[in-house]
Amino acid sequence: MMKHGCCCHAKKHTEDSMGMYWRVIAAFLMLVGGSMGAGLEVEFFQQSYWRVLWYTVAYFFVGIPIVQKAWTSIREGECFNEFTLMVIATLGAFYIGEYPEGVAVMLFYTVGEFFQDKAVGKARKSIKALLDKRPEVVRVVAGEYVEVKAPDVVCVGDVMEVKAGERVALDGILLHQSADFDASALTGESVPCRVEETEEVLAGMIVVDSVVRIKVSRSYEESALSGILRLVQEASERKAPAELFIRRLARVYTPVVSGMAMLVVLIPWVVSWINPAFHFVFQDWLYRALVFLVISCPCALVVSIPLGYFGGIGAASRRGILFKGSNYLDAIAQVNAVVFDKTGTLTKGVFEVQQVCSAGEMNAVDLVRMVASIEQQSNHPVAKAVVGYACRQEIGLKPVSELKERAGYGLAGRWEGEELLAGNIRLLKKYGVAYPEEVNRIAGTIVCCAWAGRYQGYLQLADTIKEDSYPAIKRLKKMGITNIHILSGDKQAIVSDVAVKLGVVSASGDLLPEEKAEELKRLESVSGTRIAFVGDGMNDAPVLAMSRVGIAMGGLGSDVAIETADVVIQDDSPSKVAAAVRIARYTRRIVRQNIGLALGIKLLVLLLGAGGYATLWEAVFADVGVALLAIGNAVRIQYKNFNL
DSSP: OHHHHHHHHHHHHHHHHHHHHHHHHHHHHHHHHHHHHHHTTOGGGGSHHHHHHHHHHHHHHHHHHHHHHHHHHHHTTOOOSHHHHHHHHHHHHHHTTOHHHHHHHHHHHHHHHHHHHHHHHHHHHHHHHHHOOOOSOEEEEETTEEEEEOGGGOOTTOEEEEOTTOBOOSOEEEOSSEEEEEOHHHHOOOSOEEEETTSEEOTTOEEOSSOEEEEEOSOGGGSHHHHHHHHHHHHTTSOOHHHHHHHHHHHHHHHHHHHHHHHHHHHHHHHHHHOTTSOOOHHHHHHHHHHHHHHHOOHHHHHHHHHHHHHHHHHHHHTTEEESOHHHHHHHTTOOEEEEOSTTTTBOOOOEEEEEEEOTTOOHHHHHHHHHHHHTTOOSHHHHHHHHHHHHTTOOOOOOEEEEEETTTEEEEEETTEEEEEEOHHHHHHTTOOOOGGGGGOOSEEEEEEETTEEEEEEEEEOOBOTTHHHHHHHHHHTTOOEEEEEOSSOHHHHHHHHHHHTOSEEEOSOOHHHHHHHHHHHHTSTTOOEEEEEOSGGGHHHHHHSSEEEEETTTOOHHHHHHOSEEESSSOTTHHHHHHHHHHHHHHHHHHHHHHHHHHHHHHHHHHHTTOOOHHHHHIIIIIHHHHHHHHHHGGGGOOOOO
16 A cells, blocks of 8 residues: 555656646747747737736746645745745736736746756655665565565565575575675675675665575564665754754745835835935836845755755765764764774674683583573674684573673673673672682683682683774874774773774773763863764663764664664774765755855845846846756765765
8 A cells, every 4th residue: 555655646746747847838838929929019919918818828837836835825824935925026027017027937936946846856766766675576485385475564484585686675584504695775885795594684685696595584664774764764854954044044034035125115115205306116116126026035045955965865875874864964074073982893893702711610611601691692792702602612502591781891690590790800890709810911802701609711702903994094084083082891902902003092991881971071071072973882872872973883783873873884884984974074065055156146136136237037047047056066966976
């Protein structure tokens, strides 16, 4: 039903566009024909009532829809808008006998609206086409048979069969040993990614070279691609300061210029009463007032500014960067400092167990079994590494009850009736568990274990810096953002080592989530500092929420971090932070150009019109022409190359 409704809406929109197209052609032909008839002094046009009838019919072709919009606005209590101004100006032109100019104003305004609608529609369509690429049917395996179903009726747990070159319709778990997928629709990356057995496959990915079977893990509405679409659709509802300002300005601007247009007629009339030598011709001054009204329409501002921001959101989404609103696009353009989390953001977040060191009578196998058993419920990269290591070593796991996550410390639960702890050294200190002093001097990431109140040993893991992290820092510095920091809950020695390798001066480790928040407050307390925080973990959510702009890694990032962030990078490439800033700055520059262009030309022609040096034709250019120029300028964002 939903798809049918969308098709009907699209069909109606197409019909409306075609109707507008033919009305514009009819009005244009009548306008040209009338002008030629008057110029050639055709007898038909010498009769005034025939001229009025001819141009009234031409006016109806393009003017009636605008008159209807003006009437609807007036009934809703909004008397001052561009539709009302157009109607008053054109009816006034008819009143003083300037029929061709009255028709021309409506004709060119309608043409301007047509191109505005096409530009906005194209921007929306391009984003929709880039993101909503889900197949309309799914092949579901049912025993020996394959049944074709619509994606929205497929259940969690069903098995899909997807052939090479086809797009995955729903999120699921790969049931084959491994397969290559094109994830460019989700991440913006052209290089196929390899997915191993039991790993997640997302809706929107394309199978590269084999037939695969995937077990559905999320429903149609809960898929990652549906979430991305919702983010993009909701983005247009969150307005940038410039958009909000223009909206507020239009509410004041329109009635003010309407009053000024009345004064263009009233003041000379009053002057003629005071000074009889001043010759007042009502029709001349009314014509100037009508010119003033046409010029004053805020179309170029009201349409081109939102279109500029929407173009920026579209350009970013094509590169795997999702802004949740144009207000965040505006905010990130002003950022002059970037703070990174370390694990999963600058580093791969893919840990490998390097060493197992048991204490006392505990052997290495039992130590791994205990730690992996409590970590199996966690999504943290370290937890996944420990559980994966236990599986490869074929070490069986046991259930852990009363499991509790201590943010910034680790996990606590009960194993075989005794309290089990797995986490960092701070966790042992929190629970008063004694441990050897040399543990404090171990390099790398370690997971300490305590059971029944006694220290049992530790697992040492290693993480590596992402290859993409090096260009990420260089590109930010190239853009003038040299105020870069790393905040992490990992050991200070590890964090400092990463900072040195990446060329980051400031790095703070051993931080709990609340300590990260305090450190961010301290950094922001410096006058003029506007920070973007980049993170991926659940413990980053508070910092993402409190920073000026929160940026979440969408690949390995937790759902909480992605939900809290203002900007989501669909893959885990930190270099896209610089791309996001560059797109935002370029968009902001385009918006400012449009504001300056529209206000500058309108002000010039307003003054010329009030002085009697501009006609309705110049007024039409100042309104519709400038709007089209501004729209063309905004559309440039879609085709700009933002590679650094």
